[in-house]
Amino acid sequence: MLRLLLTYGANANQRRSDGTPAIVVAARRGDHAAVDVLLQAGADVDARDGRGRTALMHAVERDEQRVITALLLAGAAIGAVSADGMTALQLARGWQRQNVQFMLGERHAGLDDVPIVRTVVRAVPTGVRLAGDPQMLQLLASVLDIALDDLGDNEWETRTGADADTARAVAVRLREEVVPAANASWHQLDVTADELAAVRSALVELAYGTTRVMPAGASRLESIDVLEELNRQLGR
Template sequence: MTEKAGSERAGREGGDADRRLIAAVADGDDAAVEGALAGGADPDVLVTRWRRSVLVAAASAGRADIARRLLDAGASVTRVGGFGASPLRAAVTASAPAVVRLLLERGALTTEPGVLAQAVGRPTHRPAPGGLEVLAHLLAEGAESGPDEEAALVVAVTASAAPAVLRVLLAHGADPDRRRSDGTPVIVLAARRGDHAALDVLVGAGADVEAADAMGRTALMHAVERDHKKAAGVLLLAGADPGAVSPDGTTASRLARGWGLQNIRFRLGEDVVGREVAVIERTTLRLRPTGVRIDGDPAMFGFLADVVAIVLGDLGDAEWATRTGLSAADARAFAVRLRTDAVAAEQGSWFEVGASMTELATVRSALVEMAYGTTRTTPVGTTRVDVEDLLRELELRLAG
């Protein structure tokens, strides 16, 4: 046999072994995997359709036995395939603690600086029995947030993660007084979202109930302004001071009066509640289901108009229409109305702007693009996290 013919035959045999290995991993057949590897299969062979390794495929299936056999045969624990798939990310996505533990033992963590955020979010988006154990394994091995990521506890609170996720993070050393990159304490983030379960976990772990954000407003102030009664109740039971005053003279009671929230004023300890009007600086919006009516301050409406205008300018009319399915001309017209059509409420200190559902969708789409899209400019004096906060609160209002 010539040298060339021998080489071609070896290549065919190797290709056949690789195909047998791919099929064996897909079938979850450990014995067939062993046979294919013994026959010369490449333990790093890629599954062609997704350009992912067979080790990623085994991790996705939660098969620690097959993953171990591939690793023992020399499979790379660090190889990343299509769509950023790596063995460790696949195991985290599959909520497969045995595979995660195996991969960590083989040094996977050093190549995965962003996997912790994935492990924090997975139990919320796709709850599975192994999700908490996966998170605990990563934390025990020293997993940390990436340099451009928020701390894991911030990610969890922002995503309204299950209380069990917060408890795992806190049990592994997370600081209950952790602050987001803009200085907002996690207890304030939870209060703004009305997440009374998260608040209960945080205060139980010793979080400072009087911790304030950049405006000097406490978690109780934010819960009250948004009429989150259960959240306010948790904070009050934990000792939050209803008489605390922010640097601009705002109190929880004044915020309640500014929005005309009588019920929550009783929770704050007031014995006699009327329809007193208080002028406040608002940090949120309120939607009314009559057509749609947006309640807020002229400054907040101007902020929304700026967001729409900036996103339109960044994307251009055609790209805006493609990405949102909405008319750029109509969006521009609504931005003008946000600046000019606000009228004072008859029985409150807030202002109102009437809007159609399409116009409300325009605001939401612009906020989404600025928070998560390609637009990098934000209105003067604001950041992307301010935009993200308002978007999440708007979606809470829409869902409620």
């Protein structure tokens, strides 16, 4: 479909309403085929989103190695610096992605504790572990608070099938119980399957439901991005 749209005049450098280039959206989603098609159609491999991040930076953070390969073959700038001072290599080091570090030209890679600014929350299947920066985890807490306030307990439980008290409790935990990971720079919180389901349900409400209020500094599109990334990690 993308190839057909481009054939009939669609702009390979089209941006979403929040200014995110199509190639960045494709990279965030791990869609290496779409990235390849966009590049063949002339998309700017180093186009930046609102945070000054390139498709390569997002692919590195999400460990999308097939996307990284396509971008590097197209000449993506490894040394590009985002508005918050990050490079693709720094992001690989901060997430301890050793294979990616080698792909980016590192000769030696270890499990170093490198502080970075993360734009994704990683769901670790074993024990249901959420890992990311405190700001990202607190964003999830805000999403829960807003959805609960907007719907009320009864409608929340009817629409989501999730217990309101569980949702409220995990919002508190996301603010108060997040701890630094051992030997790494990210923070993390182990949650139950029910707590994770509540987080996902709140994201659905903000992304596609009737809720109009968004967390401070965030948009509906960002809620959709976080939800899609979580769904992808969960195999949905």
